Amino acid sequence: MFNKEPVFDTFKPEAKEYKDKLAEKIKANDNVSYYFNRLFKKDNADYMEISVEGKDFKAVAFVFINNWKNIEGIKDANGGGYNGAELKGLQLVVIPNYEGADLVYKDLESIID
Structure with missing residues (x-):
């Protein structure tokens, strides 16, 4: 897939530019999977790494998890067996940060394996 967002090819997922551009794409929410x-x-906190795909980009995101609502199965399996599963109806909270926007897990409709 051709990535029309050079930020995702130029910077690492931990970089401020990358995180801010990804937050912008997620907030625009046009057919993002x-x-x-x-x-x-x-730092003793739980995160999940996800792939985020839109019509003109593909990126990696790190999502802070402070509640396991609807993803208990992933927690119980420690992620095993879920690699590549679609997170349908994933809801994220975008928190602006001077080091780049943070993503926090809110809720999930379903997991499609």
Whole structure:
């Protein structure tokens, strides 16, 4: 897939420019799809890495998890067996941050494996 957003090819997912552009794309929400990659811990907090795909871009996002509503199965399996599963109806909260926008898990409609 051709990535029309050079920011996603130029910067790493942890970079401010990358995180801010991704937050902008998620907020615009025109046919964005989300796919589960993995769970991980950072600074003793839970995160999931997801792939975010829109009509003209593909990116990686790190989502802070402070509630496990509708993703208990992923937690119980420690992410195992869910790699590549679509996160249908994923709701994220975008929190502006001087280091780049943070994404926080809010809710999920369903997991399509």
